[in-house]
Amino acid sequence: MTATGPLRTGDPRTEQLVDHYRDLAAPRWEQVADKDFAAQWQAMADLGVLRLAEPSDETPGPVTRALATIEGIGLAGVDPGLCYALASQLFGMQFPLRAALSPDAWRAVADVQDGGVLxxxxxxxxxxxxxxxxxxxxxxxxxxxxxxxxxxxxxxxxxxxxxxxxxxxxxxxxxxxxxxxxxxxxxxxxxxxxxxxxxxxxxxxxxxxxxxxxxxxxxxxxxxxxxSGLAVMASTTAWERSVILGYALGPMHRTLARTVDWACGREHFGRPMGASHQVAARVSDMALALHRSRVQLYAMAARLDAGTPARQLAAEAALTKISVSEDYVRLTEHATALSGVRAFLTDSELTADLAGPMAALTYAGPNDLLRVGIARQLGLPVEN
Ligand SMILES: Cc1cc2nc3c(=O)[nH]c(=O)nc-3n(C[C@H](O)[C@H](O)[C@H](O)COP(=O)(O)OP(=O)(O)OC[C@H]3O[C@@H](n4cnc5c(N)ncnc54)[C@H](O)[C@@H]3O)c2cc1C
Missing domain, CATH: 2.40.110.10 (Butyryl-CoA Dehydrogenase, subunit A, domain 2)
Structure with a gap:
């Protein structure tokens, strides 16, 4: 993971949390990688991945902590689908429910944090x-x-x-x-x-x-x-759009790191592939996509931790969701191009997953529709 070192320059306490969950999840994942979805879910829940920190003045706050946790398990190599599902429950359901329900009603369903109830x-x-x-x-x-x-x-x-x-x-x-x-x-x-x-x-x-x-x-x-269904939906979707793509950060780090290793080791035209300026530019664009995504996701987490109601963040949430999902696609495209034929082999170290990032253009609100909504908020007379 050394290749992504320069991109890990956020708040040191948050970076420590990312590392902590990476180190906690890596050996656990090895034990459950060939188990079914429920067993993998429970294994991650047992590490505390679904546990919401209590709101307090401490930093990092609960949303930032949850985001760091999800990034950490992704960095450990936990299956991106599982990371997506965990992030979806955390950010699109648990946080909005805790905000919307009375304390008693939330306590009645808070067992979802233990992993046994999905x-x-x-x-x-x-x-x-x-x-x-x-x-x-x-x-x-x-x-x-x-x-x-x-x-x-x-x-x-x-x-x-x-x-x-x-x-x-x-x-x-x-x-x-x-x-x-x-x-x-x-x-x-x-x-x-x-x-x-x-x-x-x-x-x-x-x-x-x-x-x-x-x-x-x-x-x-x-x-x-x-x-009030549309209002509830506005809240769950704003939460989701703000931070769900945190699940992509781990896979983006890993894809960048393995592409750098490949470009350094592969010989072309009598020199390492990474000595080509065009290759270097693609790698830099990958880093740019990851950096931009990370900064935006943690900024959204900080706004939510500061107590800003999710519904007030609808426009920023949509912008963040569009930007990170499209950067995830772009980063994967660069990696695919640089991996050559190995991107298309099912058992290669460089196998590309293009469908996973592409799906992010659709779920949590199709990007095309989110763009329409943003333009409407800017004053254009445009409806869906
Ligand atoms: C991996 C994944 C997980 C999902 N999980 C859930 C889930 O847990 N719960 C849930 O409820 N749903 C879930 N969905 C469904 C998702 O929310 C829907 O796919 C999404 O709302 C789009 O609906 P649709 O697929 O029917 O596309 P359609 O509504 O048919 O739209 C298709 C495309 O047409 C274009 N389009 C349509 N109308 C307009 C317009 N007015 N302006 C501009 N463009 C337009 C857009 O490009 C849009 O993407 C999931 C989807 C995926 C891919």
């Missing part, structure tokens, strides 16, 4: 990915609670999750108050698992469908108020 975030439907207000899943009031019908598709961890945050229509039309958010266990009568999906990107993380047929939810399953 969460999923179920928004997407087959007919409406980018457009939440087109959703067909409905919840209607009945007997003091709710009855839920519909389906959520392409949901990370759905085949193995124990609880879900679900968004459903509680009023007709495209009003901003037409949706509500619910949190409930997935062993309730009427819940079933539908299709599962094999992915080319992050293939180790299960993805699937959840079906709801007259599921009776208690009144307490509602997150916030009836009609």
């Amino acid at each position: 969460l999923c975030h179920a928004l997407t439907e087959r007919k409406g990915g980018s457009d939440p207000l087109s959703m067909a899943t409905r919840a209607r009031r009945e007997g003091g609670g709710w009855v839920l019908d519909g389906a959520k598709t392409f949901i990370t961890a759905a085949p193995v999750a124990d609880r879900a945050i679900i968004f459903a229509r509680t009023a007709e039309g495209r009003s901003p108050f037409a949706l509500s958010a619910f949190l409930f266990p997935l062993d309730l009568p009427g819940v079933s698992r539908g299709e599962t999906f094999d992915k080319t990107a992050l293939p180790t993380v299960p993805m699937g469908e959840l079906l709801f047929d007259g599921v009776r939810l208690p009144a307490g399953a509602l997150i916030g108020e009836e009609g």
Whole structure:
């Protein structure tokens, strides 16, 4: 990892945390690398990866600590799919739930930090990915609670999750108050698992469908108020867009390091490949992508640690998500070009994973749509 040394110049306490989790995770990962997703998840949870630090005035704060933890396990070589899934639960679910729920309600679900209970975030439907207000899943009031019908598709961890945050229509039309958010266990009568999906990107993380047929939810399953679903979604997605791509930092460091080693060792035209200025420029561009991503992600974590409500960070969160995901793709493209044929061999040290970074252009809000939203906030008369 020496190649990325010059890029590790952040706050020393944060850098120490990154190293601590790298060193903790590396031997544990060796023991579980060939185990199933649940065993790997539990192994990382046992290291404390999902445990949220209490909010305090201490630095680094809880979000920065969590980001450093995720970067550290990625640096240790933990599978990027697992890092993605852990980051998704931490940043897109645990932190926003802790902020949104009463202290008692949070305590009731805080066992998710121990790893034995998995969460999923179920928004997407087959007919409406980018457009939440087109959703067909409905919840209607009945007997003091709710009855839920519909389906959520392409949901990370759905085949193995124990609880879900679900968004459903509680009023007709495209009003901003037409949706509500619910949190409930997935062993309730009427819940079933539908299709599962094999992915080319992050293939180790299960993805699937959840079906709801007259599921009776208690009144307490509602997150916030009836009609506040879009507001809850604004919070979970702003959290996610701010820091989820922290999971990419470890793989980016590792890809850069192995590309530098390769460029130093490979001989071309009677000299090391790395003596070519064009090769050097690509390596520098990789470093630039990683540096830019790191600075932005830790800046977002610091804003969240400072107590800025995630919804107020929507524009910066979108900019960060676009920038880091596109830098992750760009860095991987440079590495692929410099690796030659070995990038395309399945059992090479230089095998390229292009699909994983490319998927980041789509999840947590497709970049094209995020760009539209940013332009709208700048004053352009543009709608999705
Ligand atoms: C790895 C991965 C994990 C995921 N995990 C989850 C999860 O846990 N929970 C969940 O709810 N969902 C999840 N998703 C689904 C994801 O949120 C959706 O894929 C995303 O919202 C886009 O929806 P869609 O795929 O239906 O694309 P579509 O809505 O069909 O859009 C396709 C593309 O069309 C373009 N486009 C469409 N409309 C516009 C417009 N108005 N302006 C500009 N461009 C436009 C964009 O380029 C967009 O990417 C995951 C996806 C991936 C890839």
